[in-house]
Amino acid sequence: MTWMITGGAGYIGAHIVREMRYAGQDIVVYDDLSTGVRARVPDEVPLVVGSVLDAQCVTDALKDHAVTGIVHLAAKKQVAESVERPLWYWHENVEGLRILLEAAVASGTVTSFLFSSSAAVYGMPDGVDLVTEETPCSPVNPYGETKLAGERLVRAAGQAHGIRTASLRYFNVAGAAVPALADTGASNLVPMVFDRLTRGEAPRIFGDDYPTADGTCVRDFIHVSDLALAHVAAVRWLADQEVPADLVVNIGRGVGVSVRSMIDTIELTTGDTVAPVVTTRRPGDPARVVASADHAAQVLGWKSRYGVADMVSSAWAGWRRHRTPSA
Structure with missing residues (x-):
């Protein structure tokens, strides 16, 4: 199985590339290098420089590298910036995701899709000591809104087109x-x-x-290496599931x-x-x-x-x- 990691030249993406390679997964990185760094991508890993908003480039990358799974990290992620530029965030984060999913479905080869989500989907959970996956989602900024919309779009596309999907809700990475x-x-x-x-x-x-x-x-702060290993666990979970399947899980301590x-x-x-x-x-x-990290431990066998x-x-x-x- 070959996984395409969008945003794989970024801070978090490079750690995921590292751990997935250690786990024996075949990898191709797709990154526009707007914030990613080329030097983070190992020489042995193919790098496609392009935006997820470029449908033809995405389509060609999926075909050229026979991609069967996608880990989608490429997105804008600054809360204050999203408040100032909400239209841009919806375009980059949601329209970019729609184009990527459309290309994945059209490829006929992609069977698994792992989405980088965020604790921002929860907003301001009132009176909750630990946030579980059942805590109501009520984002308070455009960034969180785009991540929640992304989760829903990923799930709907997976169910409609027979793709296994998972969304990992990251907490604060360091x-x-x-x-x-x-x-x-x-x-x-x-x-x-x-x-x-x-x-x-x-x-x-x-x-x-x-x-x-x-x-x-x-x-809740999570070490980036722990987060990367959570992706390895999620990739394995996806491989074990019937089609379609969907998972939403918190990744925190x-x-x-x-x-x-x-x-x-x-x-x-x-x-x-x-x-x-x-x-x-x-x-x-x-x-x-x-x-609350209980669900990740129970379903993925992962803990920080x-x-x-x-x-x-x-x-x-x-x-x-x-x-x-x-x-």
């Missing part, structure tokens, strides 16, 4: 398997704090008046970590002790979203291995390799 694959952007919390500290600036906390223990948002606590851990790791400054809330940020200290230390090693203070 860390690196090796420094070369570290997150080089500065849009997620951990690298965002690294960026501020290496420039001699105070880390920012976006609001400290949330209804949480220390007033800052609480999230089930442990809540506040933003302030995460910054404290980062400062201990880096040795920088610049006190964070509190600014206004970002639009679309829920107060607390922490996973790494803690927050591992995430921060591995991410910091990668940051020091790749980044210098930005202007």
Whole structure:
């Protein structure tokens, strides 16, 4: 079986490529390199440079590489940006997915489709300590709305056309398997704090008046290597199912970590002790979203291995390799 990983040159995608290769899967990467890095793709892995919005390019890639399964990660993912540019997010994330699914169905060879979803589909779950897959979905920003729409589109297409499907709802991803694959952007919390500290600036906390223990948002952080292994488990699950089949599962640790606590851990790791400054809330940020990981353990036989200290230390090693203070 040959898997095409869209967004496979990205931070998360490169880790999935790594673990799926270790698991003996044949891989082709499809990436427009808008945020992906060519050097993350091993020389032995074919790379097709193209957008999922380019129907002909997608069609050719599926045919040329005899693709039988797709892991779809390519998407825009910044919450605040989605609030500012909702039409663009719907076009990139939902229309791109529709084009990819249409090409997959037309190929006649694709039998499995694994979709990268997000905890953002839950929105602000009221009074819920741990979010299960049965928790009602009510996204509070366009990014989350596009992911929920994506799940529904994937499920409907799979049922209509005899394709096995699964959607993994990622919680907050951090860390690196090796420094070369570290997150080089500065849009997620951990690298965002690294960026501020290496420039001699105070880390920012976006609001400290949330209804949480220390007033800052609480999230479930998952090591990117654990997330990648969850994809390997999901690929195996898909291979064992009758056609069609569908799965939705949370990928998290089930442990809540506040933003302030995460910054404290980062400062201990880096040795920088610049006190964070509190600014206004970002639009679309829920107060607390922490996973129940029970379903993943029961259905996929998967559970996380790494803690927050591992995430921060591995991410910091990668940051020091790749980044210098930005202007």
